[in-house]
Amino acid sequence: MHIADPGAAPGRKAFSVDQFCSDHGISRATFYNLRQRGKGPTEMKVGTRTLISVEAAAEWRRRMETETSAA
Template identity: 65%
Template sequence: MKSAATVPQFCEGHNISRTHFYELIKQGKAPRLMKVGRRTLISQEAAAEWRRRIEAETAAEQVTA
C-alpha cells in the first residue's frame, strides 16, 4: 500500500467489502480517516493501527471464549 489509500484501495488490500467498511464506521471500529479535498483517505499508519486494534480485540475474545 502507498502512504495513503482510498476507501476502495483499503478494502481491496484488506479483503473486506465496502459495505463492511461502512458498517465498521457506524460501529466506531474503522481506521482513522482523513479528508484531502473531496477524497477520503486512510494513511498507512492508520491502517497499521487499525490492524493492531482488530488483532488485539480478536485475541481478547478468544481468551474469554
C-alpha cells in the first residue's frame, strides 16, 4: 500500500499518535507494536503529548517501503 502524503494537510507540522494511526491506516496496537520493536516513527514529547513530526512520518514511510521492497 502506498500513501501519497498524509502529512500534506495544510498547516500540519506534527501528528498526534491517533492522527498518525488514522492517516496511515494502522491501529494504535500496531503503532505500539512497531514502537516496541524499534520500527516506529521518531517521536517527540511536548509536555505530556507524544507527537510525530511530518518529516519523521515521511522518513518512516520511506523506511517501511525500503524494508518491504527488500523482503
